[in-house]
Amino acid sequence: MATEGRIDAGLLRQLMSGRLSWDVIEKILRAPKTLDRFAQYMAAVAPDIRVTGKPLLRLNEYLYIVGHDTGIPTVQCGRCGYDFGDYRVNWKLNSDVYVRRSKEEFLEIYRYEEVIPEENYAEIREYYCPGCYTLLCVECVPPGYPPIFEFLPDVEGFYRDVLGQAIPGGAGGSPPADLTYEAVKEHFPRE
Amino acid sequence: MVAITKPTMIHLISPVTGEILDWRQLYEEKARLTKQTGCYYGLTQLKLKEKDPIKWERLYDAIHAAVMAARDTAKNVAASPGARELGEFLAAFTTPEGDTVAVSTGLVGHQGAFRIAIQFMAENHYDKNPGLREGDIITACDPPTTGTPHPGDVYTFSPVITETGELVGWAATINHTMEAGCAVPGAWPPVSPSTYTDGYGIPPTKVGENFSDYTWFYKHLERRTRAGVFNILDQKMRVAACRMIVERIQDIIKEFGLDYFRLAIRELIEESRRMVAERIKTLTVPGRGRFVGFRTVRYKGLVDGVWPHAANDYILHLFNEVVVDTINGRIYIHGDQLSPANWHALNGYQGIVESNLWLNVVDTVGIYVKPNRGFNEAITYTIPKGALYNPPNDRYSAGDPWAGSITWFDCFDAALAMSMRARGFEEETWNGDVFWTGFQGELVLRNGFSFGFSQMDMLGASSTPARPYADGETAATAWWNPASDIGSAEEWEYVLPGLYYFVRNALPGYCGHGKYRGALGMEIGFIVSEELQEASLGKVGACSSDMFATMASLPGGGYPAPTATLVVYKGTNVLELLRQGEMPGSIRDLEAWAKTGKFKYSVKEVYKREVANVFLKPGDVYIMIGNSSGGWGDPLDRDPSLVLRDVREGFIDTATARNVYGVPLGGEDANEETLSPDLVNELRSQLRAERRRRAKPFRQFYAEERQRLLEGNLPDYIKSFYRELCGFSEKFRSEFLAFWQVDSLPAGF
Numbered sequence: 043m044a045t046e047g048r049i050d051a052g053l054l055r056q057l058m059s060g061r062l063s064w065d066v067i068e069k070i071l072r073a074p075k076t077l078d079r080f081a082q083y084m085a086a087v088a089p090d091i092r093v094t095g096k097p098l099l100r101l102n103e104y105l106y107i108v109g110h111d112t113g114i115p116t117v118q119c120g121r122c123g124y125d126f127g128d129y130r131v132n133w134k135l136n137s138d139v140y141v142r143r144s145k146e147e148f149l150e151i152y153r154y155e156e157v158i159p160e161e162n163y164a165e166i167r168e169y170y171c172p173g174c175y176t177l178l179c180v181e182c183v184p185p186g187y188p189p190i191f192e193f194l195p196d197v198e199g200f201y202r203d204v205l206g207q208a209i210p211g212g213a214g215g216s217p218p219a220d221l222t223y224e225a226v227k228e229h230f231p232r233e
Numbered sequence: 234m235v236a237i238t239k240p241t242m243i244h245l246i247s248p249v250t251g252e253i254l255d256w257r258q259l260y261e262e263k264a265r266l267t268k269q270t271g272c273y274y275g276l277t278q279l280k281l282k283e284k285d286p287i288k289w290e291r292l293y294d295a296i297h298a299a300v301m302a303a304r305d306t307a308k309n310v311a312a313s314p315g316a317r318e319l320g321e322f323l324a325a326f327t328t329p330e331g332d333t334v335a336v337s338t339g340l341v342g343h344q345g346a347f348r349i350a351i352q353f354m355a356e357n358h359y360d361k362n363p364g365l366r367e368g369d370i371i372t373a374c375d376p377p378t379t380g381t382p383h384p385g386d387v388y389t390f391s392p393v394i395t396e397t398g399e400l401v402g403w404a405a406t407i408n409h410t411m412e413a414g415c416a417v418p419g420a421w422p423p424v425s426p427s428t429y430t431d432g433y434g435i436p437p438t439k440v441g442e443n444f445s446d447y448t449w450f451y452k453h454l455e456r457r458t459r460a461g462v463f464n465i466l467d468q469k470m471r472v473a474a475c476r477m478i479v480e481r482i483q484d485i486i487k488e489f490g491l492d493y494f495r496l497a498i499r500e501l502i503e504e505s506r507r508m509v510a511e512r513i514k515t516l517t518v519p520g521r522g523r524f525v526g527f528r529t530v531r532y533k534g535l536v537d538g539v540w541p542h543a544a545n546d547y548i549l550h551l552f553n554e555v556v557v558d559t560i561n562g563r564i565y566i567h568g569d570q571l572s573p574a575n576w577h578a579l580n581g582y583q584g585i586v587e588s589n590l591w592l593n594v595v596d597t598v599g600i601y602v603k604p605n606r607g608f609n610e611a612i613t614y615t616i617p618k619g620a621l622y623n624p625p626n627d628r629y630s631a632g633d634p635w636a637g638s639i640t641w642f643d644c645f646d647a648a649l650a651m652s653m654r655a656r657g658f659e660e661e662t663w664n665g666d667v668f669w670t671g672f673q674g675e676l677v678l679r680n681g682f683s684f685g686f687s688q689m690d691m692l693g694a695s696s697t698p699a700r701p702y703a704d705g706e707t708a709a710t711a712w713w714n715p716a717s718d719i720g721s722a723e724e725w726e727y728v729l730p731g732l733y734y735f736v737r738n739a740l741p742g743y744c745g746h747g748k749y750r751g752a753l754g755m756e757i758g759f760i761v762s763e764e765l766q767e768a769s770l771g772k773v774g775a776c777s778s779d780m781f782a783t784m785a786s787l788p789g790g791g792y793p794a795p796t797a798t799l800v801v802y803k804g805t806n807v808l809e810l811l812r813q814g815e816m817p818g819s820i821r822d823l824e825a826w827a828k829t830g831k832f833k834y835s836v837k838e839v840y841k842r843e844v845a846n847v848f849l850k851p852g853d854v855y856i857m858i859g860n861s862s863g864g865w866g867d868p869l870d871r872d873p874s875l876v877l878r879d880v881r882e883g884f885i886d887t888a889t890a891r892n893v894y895g896v897p898l899g900g901e902d903a904n905e906e907t908l909s910p911d912l913v914n915e916l917r918s919q920l921r922a923e924r925r926r927r928a929k930p931f932r933q934f935y936a937e938e939r940q941r942l943l944e945g946n947l948p949d950y951i952k953s954f955y956r957e958l959c960g961f962s963e964k965f966r967s968e969f970l971a972f973w974q975v976d977s978l979p980a981g982f
Contacts, residue, residue, distance in 0.1 A: 057659055060702045060749065060872065067703070070660045075515050083657025099518060099655045103701065103748070103790050103866045135935075138928035150892060153742035153885075156820075156839050157795035157858060160780035162948050163529070163548075166792075170928050175921040177867040179790040182782035184527065184548060184951050186942050188972040189931075190786050193651040195520035196559075203560045204519075217519070217556075223971040230935050232974045 049073055054086035080205070091120035096210065098197055104176050105133060107197055114212045115197060124173030130218045131225040132191040134169050137178060142166040143185075194220055243365050243392070243400040245329055248495040249275060256355040256400070260330055273332075273503040273610050281497050282504065292489055292497050293603060297335040299481035300324045303404075304337035307474035313411045313463035314728045316470060318720035319693045321409040324474045326393075326482060327351065329400045332606035334498045338716040341595065343388070343407040345587030345609050349380030350388055350437045351403060360400070363439050367394045367479065370441035370472055372450070374413070375434035377627035380584030382634055384413035384432035385420020385687060387464075389471035391444070393482045395491065402498065404478035406471040409692075412460035412673075412685035415632060419673025420687040421773045423843035425578040425632035426536060426543035432632075433457040440468075444476045459675055459685025505599075505607025510562030512598040513611070518655040519559040522648020524788075526551040526640035527781040530577040531842050543576035548780075548954040549621065549637050550965070553644035557652045564598070566590075566645060568616035573961040574624035578843075581622045581634030586614060589642040592713055597649045597661070619961065635669075635774050636843065643667060643784060650788040654701065663865075664698035664705075664751075664787040667712055670797045670859030674770035674846070676731060681766070686729060690737065691860050692774075693717035696752030699745075699789060699865035704875075705752030707739045708860070731764035732855075733811075736819050740858060741883050745782070746893050747791025747864020748871050753884060754794065754861025756820055760807050763851040770855055772799040772844040779841045783863060791864025796841050802854040804835030820856050868894045869920060873913045877903055895920045939973055945981015952982045 049070060056062050057070060084097060091097060095108035098115055107129045108118045117126040117133040126133040142148055143165045148158035151166070159166065159182055167181040167189075181190060198213035245259045246252065254262065266275025282289040304324040308316050316322040323339040331351030333344035350373045359365065373379035374387040381388055387410050393402045413432035415422035425431050433453070440450040446468060454468065455461030486494050530547040537544040552570040574580040587609055594608040602608070616623040622638065646665030654662040673687040694708035711717035722734050736758040744751040761768050782793035800820060807817070810832070817823050817832070826832035834854075838847070849855060876896040879885045880903050887903065890896045895917035899907045945952065959966040959978055970976065 054657070054659060057702050062702070067660065075512075075658065077515060079657040083659065086657075101655070102651065102788065135931050137931055138925075139931050139934045140924065140928040141934070151746065151792055152795045153889065154740075154795075154858075156798045156800055157743060159782050159796060160841060163780040163951070164527070164782070166782075168924075168928070169931075170924050172930070175924045175928075177790065177869070177924075179786055180792050181786045182527075182793050183525075183785050184781075184954060185947055186938065186951065186955065186973075187785075188969060190525060191523055192786060192788070193520060193522050193648070193655075195518050195652070195655055199519050200559065217521070220521075223968070226935075226972055227974065230932060230939075230974070 048076065049079065049082065051082045051085035054083055058086065087120070092123045093118040093120060094123055098201070098209065099195055101193060101195070102178070104171065104178055107195065109209050110211045112211045114214050115209065119171045119173055119176065121176055122171060122174035124171050128214070128221060129197065130194065130214055130221040132189055132222040134179070134189040135222065135225055135229070136172070137169040138172045140168045140170070142168070191220065191222060194218060243360050243394055243398050245400050246495060248499050256329070256360050260352065260355060263330060273506050273607065274499045276500055276503040279500045279504060281493065281500055289497060289500070292485070292494070293335065293501055295485045296326050296482070299478055299485070300326055300335050300337040303474040303477040304339055306477060307470045310473045311466045311469040313467050314720070314724055315411055315687060315689050316408045316467060318724050319689045319718055320714060320716040321689060321692070322470065323407050324478060325405045326478055327403045327405050328498055329402055330355070331403065332502055333405070334402070334501050334605055336604055340407055340409065340714050341604065342588035342592040342713050343386065344605065345591035346380030346382065346584035347388065347405045348606070349584050349587070350378070350390065353378050354437050359437065365392045365394065365400060366442065367392065368443040369439055370444065370446060370475070371437050372440045372468065373435060373437040375436045376582045376584060376631035377428070378436040380587065381407070382581060382585040382588055383421050383631055384415055384434055385410050387467065387471070389468065389475055390437070391475035391479050393479050395486070399491070401486065401491070401495065402482060404475040404482070406474045408467050408471060409687070409689070410467050411463040411687050412458045414458035417771060417845040418459050418675035418685035418769060419771055419773060421635065421671070421673065422632035422845070423578050423636070423771060423773050424532065424535060424845035425630040426532070426540040426576045427630050428628050430632070431630050441472065444472055446472060459683070501603060502605055502607045502610070505603050505605050506610040508602040509594060509598050509608055509611035512600065512602070513557065513562040513564060514559055516598060516656055516658055516661065517557045517559045517649070517652040519557050520652060522555040522557070522651055524553055524644035524647040525785045526644060526783065527785060528579065528637045528640065529780045529842055530579055532577060540576065545575070546950050547572070547575060547577065547957070548950065549579060550954070550958050551637050551641040551644065552965070553641050553648065555645055555648035557649070562611070564612045566612065566614035568614065568620055568622065570962045570965045571616065571620040571622065571641070572958060573619050574621050574629050576629070578630045578632030579621070579634060579637045580624050580629045581631050581638050582624065585631070585634040585638050586616065586622050589638050590614065593642045593646050596712060597646060597653070633773060633843065639668060640784065647784065647788045654788070659701055662788070663700040664789050664863055666698050666783050666787060666794060666862050667695050667710065668783055668794070668797070668860060668862070669695050669711065669774060670772070670857055671774045672770055672857055673773055674768060676729060676768050677766040678731065679764055679766055688725060688729065690719050690725065690757055691755060691857065694719040694755060695860050696754060696862040698862045699747055699749040699751050699791065701789060701865055702749070704749045705744070705862040707752045708755060709752070731762045732759040732768065733762050734758070735760050735817055736856070738819065740819070742885050742889060743795060743858065744861045745792040745794040745863030746868045746889070747789060748866030748868065749789070750864045750871070751791070751794050751862035754859055756856055756858045758820065758854065758856035760811070761849045761851050761853045761855070763808065765851060768849045769846045770849060771846055772840055772857065779843070787863045787865070789865030791866055791868070793863040794861040797859035799840040799844055799847070800856040800858065801838040801840070801847055801849070802834040802836070803838070803849070805852050805854055806833045807854055808852045820858070823854065869917045873908055873910070877905070877908050891916065942973055943975070943979050945979055956982050
């Protein structure tokens with residue numbers, strides 16, 4: 043049983059396949075949490091991601107923060123390599139979005155009218171990768187609500203202070219500033 | 234001349250200097266030393282642990298065993314069904330300041346709140362009046378002064394005092410009682426404009442001595458609640474548990490010695506704080522997580538005549554910003570974008586925050602750590618005065634605070650999930666969206682006898698969230714109670730005569746979709762029988778949302794879970810159908826039978842929001858739907874064989890398989906032969922092409938939405954939401970205005 047030893051990239055790949063039994067998963071859950079995990083994990087995901095640059099962190103199910111020889115790390119789709127730009131800007135600004143607002147549109151996703159969000163209160167936004175049209179994130183928010191910036195990791199601090207490694211190119215500061223509002227101002231004209 | 238007996242004065246002894254202190258001085262010493270060193274009570278070294286770790290662990294085991302035994306014995310001495318059936322009960326031992334050293338299983342989160350009642354007693358000199366003696370019983374259930382999150386949660390304490398008069402700790406217990414004497418029947422009043430409609434709440438109050446309750450308190454429970462018998466049983470249960478703990482702790486002190494005991498119980502807390510800090514360093518990536526949920530309060534048209542100041546509709550902004558400091562092993566929760574408190578029931582005080590916080594540490598950065606006060610010491614939270622969970626004063630209702638606060642802390646869990654997965658701990662990652670739904674009310678039997686209750690099936694039967702490697706599971710958890718259970722249907726029918734279960738099952742198709750789907754939620758349905766004159770039932774604690782999906786977005790990015798809903802059919806022929814031997818098994822049966830005319834009703838009512846009272850007569854049908862969870866990842870990534878299994882098991886229908894998952898399977902009798910990889914790939918390609926066709930670049934979406942905003946082309950209640958939030962939270966205001974590039978809210982707002 044692999045979990046009697048260390049949890050390596052191979053076992054993590056099996057876990058990610060969704061095909062491990064709960065018996066094995068429970069052993070992984072109970073195994074000691076060791077400091078080599080990050081390296082093992084990045085090795086585990088490496089064969090399946092198509093990014094241009096050095097993958098620095100997994101941001102969510104499909105997106106990665108990727109380092110470059112020059113310039114600030116960017117967010118890229120691990121499936122197709124589409125580049126969403128500076129990781130300090132909410133990647134949703136560079137996605138494609140589809141918005142559901144009507145009862146009929148909600149019922150395409152939820153089966154019963156009794157349990158759908160209320161039209162005019164809530165809208166459902168689906169954010170897609172413009173490269174491969176993978177569904178990256180769903181939001182259920184009131185109309186007019188700015189997109190949620192779920193996770194802004196301190197990549198520079200993590201690499202420097204935890205891993206003791208340098209990031210190629212610029213790292214973006216520690217902690218990084220949220221540059222979403224500057225990006226809006228720069229790229230989305232007021233009129 | 235009447236002789237006056239002075240109360241017995243207790244004293245305390247500093248665990249670090251050995252000096253005799255009074256109660257207030259102990260708090261001052263602890264606060265000063267903790268601040269100076271960053272360690273709980275200034276314990277930069279765990280001297281006793283280092284000297285003899287086996288003895289030290291034996292002490293913890295002895296205390297832990299005492300509280301476990303007390304819980305499991307006392308609930309069989311006397312208890313309401315909520316405590317006995319669902320285990321909604323906790324026993325603990327705390328320091329003299331109220332910091333929990335060890336907890337039993339059960340309603341574990343409350344340990345975070347015990348210290349609030351105990352500090353209240355210290356600050357108000359309860360040691361002088363009424364004085365503290367061994368065997369004293371102190372009960373408390375007033376959220377602002379006692380930490381109890383909502384009116385139905387009742388705490389009972391008993392001091393542990395040595396023969397020399399030293400206060401060395403507290404036995405502390407809590408259970409979720411069946412009825413709290415609120416303006417509406419039940420234990421979580423969803424309609425309560427102020428603290429004065431929250432029920433019989435009492436600040437810490439001496440209600441007995443020599444481990445025996447005063448008669449007046451039972452009479453109080455009989456008079457001021459709708460379930461006096463249940464509440465007296467629960468009081469006896471808590472007292473029994475306290476007595477067991479006090480007596481066992483006295484034995485433990487004799488075995489280990491008082492000087493050792495005094496310092497070691499603080500070291501146990503400091504060890505947990507350190508271990509949580511170490512977990513944060515090991516398990517996380519530093520950064521900022523932001524998640525949000527929305528809930529509604531709709532009192533307009535409901536309370537206007539009596540409480541016009543409360544007659545408003547609100548959308549609550551449950552926004553949680555979590556900053557993880559991996560380097561130093563600390564986490565900061567920022568509540569500065571929460572909605573303000575208002576004259577409704579969904580506010581909460583410090584106890585709801587401390588309880589929720591503890592619950593969300595225990596299964597994230599608290600794994601494999603002795604569960605005690607050390608968890609709370611490792612996390613810092615700030616909530617501005619006036620916010621939903623820090624009301625401007627103690628007049629605000631805390632009738633139903635779990636409804637929103639569970640969501641607020643699910644957002645904390647979600648932020649940690651992203652940080653921990655980025656570090657590579659895939660196995661510890663999930664969406665964090667754990668919710669529950671409940672109902673409560675009052676039954677009037679045919680003989681005129683009436684009583685109130687809370688029904689807790691769906692408190693013990695939450696779904697687990699989807700993970701990056703597994704679907705959510707139905708009725709599989711209640712992380713607020715690791716010893717929880719859905720309870721026995723027969724027990725509930727015995728306790729609530731006249732409410733016949735006709736369904737208590739997973740509801741097919743009721744989940745959020747994803748590569749790994751959320752768990753199916755449940756439907757629990759009742760038929761009101763002729764044994765009752767009337768039933769007034771409410772839908773409460775609907776943490777699984779109302780007008781919105783459960784959480785606004787999830788770490789896994791899939792579809793959030795659908796809403797929790799109450800469906801009522803009035804004036805039906807269902808009792809006649811039962812007499813004919815026809816038994817519906819689901820809301821789907823009723824809907825199908827309605828189409829053929831077999832099931833007849835005069836009115837169908839659907840409530841997504843919290844409901845105080847729906848008045849039902851024999852033959853009416855009441856169905857609660859709730860407790861589903863959301864999906865992880867893109868449904869078009871789901872293994873087609875899992876989609877096939879879901880269809881064959883009846884978990885989803887073929888239309889969902891085709892349209893959401895991109896798996897064409899033909900009819901409901903799908904089998905392996907109908908699963909064609911080529912057809913799946915073709916359909917999924919078509920669905921991705923459809924996404925490309927219908928989506929727009931965010932830039933275009935932004936321009937259209939900004940224009941809509943500038944024109945004020947939004948419903949009034951949405952505009953009111955933004956107006957209120959921008960007026961209360963400067964941070965939300967500045968970010969909202971910056972995002973839409975406007976200097977102030979447009980004129981239409």
